[in-house]
Amino acid sequence: MSKRITPFASRYCSTLDRLKEDIRRKRPGLLRWGVVLQHDNATPHSADLTQQWLQRYGWEILPHPAHSPDLVPSDFHLFGPLKRHLGGMAFETEDDLISESRNWFDNLDVDFFRVGINSLLSRWQKCIDLHGDYVEK
Incomplete structure (x- = not known):
């Protein structure tokens, strides 16, 4: 089992799914320009599953210094x-x-x-x- 897999990564990806749908519904066309997401370095955010989700949809992560x-x-x-x-x-x-x-x-x-x-x-x-x-x- 990978250290980067957490039980919360799946839940976080579900949250990202809802966010993506809300953006699509409330701000049509915005997804076409690309999304830059700020989240910290918490384990669910850096988990392999989350990274795969972000890569699949082409969402960019704003770099975040540790402990900030x-x-x-x-x-x-x-x-x-x-x-x-x-x-x-x-x-x-x-x-x-x-x-x-x-x-x-x-x-x-x-x-x-x-x-x-x-x-x-x-x-x-x-x-x-x-x-x-x-x-x-």
Whole structure:
């Protein structure tokens, strides 16, 4: 068994299938121009199955320095506000936590996500200027 095969790679490829279909449906023609995907070096992302999927559809991966949470929108833009929202709350069950988290996500304005994605350009430039070193705000 290859070290690069994980039980999560199949699930990640299914997520990519849904993403591809959503792009095709919501942004007709965009797939023709090519897709550049940013994901980190997590095992499901680097698994052989995932790499085969990306190669099959010609999706390019934006290089990502190892251990760079400063370049992952979920780390620098999403988890802090979510943590502040959930701070001080007590949950009886894991399902209660999941429900509250989903409610928070459902009520976010599209601009919240736009700001996070748009800040990537300046973060990448800082990373380049620092020769791959960690980028603070």
